Amino acid sequence: METVLSGIRPTGNLHLGNYFGALKNFITMQNEYNCYFFIADLHSLTTHPTPENLQGNVRQILAEYLAAGLDPEKATIYVQSDVKEVIELYLYLNMNAYLGELERCTSFKDKIRQQPQNVNAGLLTYPTLMAADILIHRAAKVPVGKDQEQHLEMTRTFALRFNRMYKVDYFPEPQAFNFGKNLVKIPGLNGNGKMGKSEGEGNAIYLADSPEAIRKKVMKAKTDSGPTEPNQKKPEEIENLFHLMRAVSKPETVQYFDDLYNSCQIRYGDMKKQLAEDMIQFVAPFSEKIKAYVSDKDYLDKVAKLGADKARESAQKTIRDVREIIGFKAY
Ligand code: TRP
Numbered sequence: 001m002e003t004v005l006s007g008i009r010p011t012g013n014l015h016l017g018n019y020f021g022a023l024k025n026f027i028t029m030q031n032e033y034n035c036y037f038f039i040a041d042l043h044s045l046t047t048h049p050t051p052e053n054l055q056g057n058v059r060q061i062l063a064e065y066l067a068a069g070l071d072p073e074k075a076t077i078y079v080q081s082d083v084k085e086v087i088e089l090y091l092y093l094n095m096n097a098y099l100g101e102l103e104r105c106t107s108f109k110d111k112i113r114q115q116p117q118n119v120n121a122g123l124l125t126y127p128t129l130m131a132a133d134i135l136i137h138r139a140a141k142v143p144v145g146k147d148q149e150q151h152l153e154m155t156r157t158f159a160l161r162f163n164r165m166y167k168v169d170y171f172p173e174p175q176a177f178n179f180g181k182n183l184v185k186i187p188g189l190n191g192n193g194k195m196g197k198s199e200g201e202g203n204a205i206y207l208a209d210s211p212e213a214i215r216k217k218v219m220k221a222k223t224d225s226g227p228t229e230p231n232q233k234k235p236e237e238i239e240n241l242f243h244l245m246r247a248v249s250k251p252e253t254v255q256y257f258d259d260l261y262n263s264c265q266i267r268y269g270d271m272k273k274q275l276a277e278d279m280i281q282f283v284a285p286f287s288e289k290i291k292a293y294v295s296d297k298d299y300l301d302k303v304a305k306l307g308a309d310k311a312r313e314s315a316q317k318t319i320r321d322v323r324e325i326i327g328f329k330a331y
Contacts, residue, residue, distance in 0.1 A: 004029060004177060005036040005139035007080070007130070009044050010057040014064045015204035016283075017195030020184040020247060022143055027069040035075035036137050036311065037065065042080050042087070043129060046122040047115065059300050063293035064207055066303065067286050076314075078307030080133065085315035090125070090132040092322060093158050096165060097128045101157070106150055131155040134174050135162075136315045141177040152176055166325045186247060191222035191237035205279055207286040214283065218276035223268040231262045241268075241275060249278040 006026065014023065029035055039061050041054060051057070058079055070077055080086060102108060102124050111126075112119045122129075130151050134142055135158070144152055152174060159171035188195040188203035195204045202217045209217075222237040234242065238261070245254050253274060260266040293300060324330055 001032075001034045002141060003036070003137055003139045004033040004141045004143065005038075005134055005137055005174075006143050007038050007040040007043075007133055008061060009040045010054070010061045011044060011048075012197040013060065013206040013208050014068070015195055015197065015206045016244075016247065016279075017186040017188070017204065019068060019207060019286075020186045021145075022179070023065075023068045023070075024184075025143070025179050025182050026075070030071055030075040033141070036078070036139065036314075037070060037075055038078045038080050038083075038133065038307075038311070040080050040133070043126065046120065046126055047111070049118065049120070059294060059297070060208075060290075062300055062303060063290050064286075066293050067207065067289035072303045072306055076307050076310040077303060078311040079304055082304065082308035083136070083311045083315050085312065085319045086129075086132050086136050088319055089136050089315075089322060090129050092326065093128045093131055093135070093162070094125055096161050097125065097158060099124075101154065102127065105154065107147070127151050127154040128158065131158045135159055135171050136318050137311070138170075138172055138318060139174050140172055142174050143177040143179065149176060168325050170321065170325060184247070187240035187243050189217055189221040189240075189244075191240065205283065207283060208290045209283055209287060211280045211284075214279050215276045218272050218279060219269075221272060223272075226266065226268070227261055227264045230264060232264075234261065238268075241271060245271075245275050245278070248282040249275065253278065 006022070026035070026037065039058050041058055044051060044054070044057075062077070062079075065077060066072070105127055107126065108124060111123050115123075127150075130148075131154060134152075134155050142152055142155075156173040159173055162171055163169055186195045187193070188199050189205070190200050190203045193199055197204055202220055205214055205217060221241060223241070224235050224238060227234075242254065242258065242261075245257065257266060257271045257274070260271075320330065
C-alpha cells in the first residue's frame with residue numbers, strides 16, 4: 001500500500017474550502033492508502049516563536065479532523081512535535097541543504113518581506129523540516145496545493161542528494177498527489193478568488209461556525225445590481241454564490257435561483273438567505289462534533305497518543321536506517 005502524507009499548520013480553523021478541497025478526499029483515501037495526517041506545530045514556530053495557545057490550537061485542528069471523518073484507527077493522525085525523530089532527520093538533511101537553494105525558495109523570500117524583524121534560521125530551513133516530515137515515513141505521495149509545490153520539489157532534491165551522497169537508494173522521490181476531478185475549489189464570499197482565512201474578514205465559512213456567524217457572513221457577501229438581460233453571463237461574485245450553493249444546497253434550489261437569474265427576477269437577498277440556511281444545515285453536524293471533541297480532552301489525548309505511537313514506529317525505523325547509512329553507531 002502506498003504511503004500518503006499531509007501536514008497542516010495549526011494557524012486557523014478549517015473552512016469549507018479545506019473540506020471540499022482536501023479533507024473530503026482524505027476520508028476516502030484513508031481506506032486506500034497508508035495515510036499519515038499530522039499537525040505541523042514545529043513549523044508554526046518559524047512565524048510564531050512564542051505561541052499563545054499552541055496546545056489549544058493543536059487540539060482544535062485535531063477535533064476538526066476527527067469531526068470531518070478522519071479515523072485514527074485507519075489513518076495515522078499525529079502531532080509533529082510528538083515525533084522527535086523528525087527533528088533528528090531535519091538535522092541530517094540540513095547538513096546537505098545549501099544556503100543558496102534555501103534562500104532562493106519563494107516562501108522564504110515572501111516571509112522575509114513579511115517579517116523582516118524575525119528572519120530566523122527556522123524560516124530559512126522550513127523546506128528541510130518539511131522534507132523531514134515527508135521522508136521520515138518515506139512517503140510516496142503528498143497532496144499539496146500550488147503554494148507547496150516548490151517545497152515538494154526541494155524534498156525530492158534532498159532525497160536524491162542523500163541517496164547520491166551516501167551511495168544508497170533509500171529515499172523515494174515523493175510526488176504530488178493530484179485529486180484530479182475530485183479537487184473542488186471553493187470560492188470565498190468576498191467576490192474574488194478562493195475561500196481562505198488570509199483572503200479577508202468574512203471570506204470563509206468555517207466548519208466550527210455558529211448559525212449566526214454563517215448568516216452574518218453570507219448576508220454580507222458581495223453581489224452586483226442584478227441582471228438586466230435574460231440569460232446574461234454571471235459576474236464573478238454572483239457565479240461564486242451559485243458555486244457555493246451547488247456545494248451545499250439541493251440541485252432544485254440551485255435551479256430555482258438560476259431560473260430567477262436568467263429571467264432577471266432574482267433577489268439576491270432571498271438567495272443569500274437560502275444559501276445561509278443550507279450552509280448552516282451542512283455545517284451543523286461538523287460544528288456539533290467539533291464542540292464535543294474539543295471538550296473531551298481525554299479522548300483527544302488518546303487519539304494523539306495512538307497517532308504518535310504509530311508515527312514513531314515508522315519514524316524510528318527510518319532513523320535507525322539513516323544513522324547506519326551515514327555511519328553513526330546503531331541504537
Ligand atoms: N508547509 C505546509 C503548509 O504550509 C504544511 C506542512 C508542513 C506540510 N510539513 C508538511 C505539508 C509536509 C505536506 C507535507 O501548508
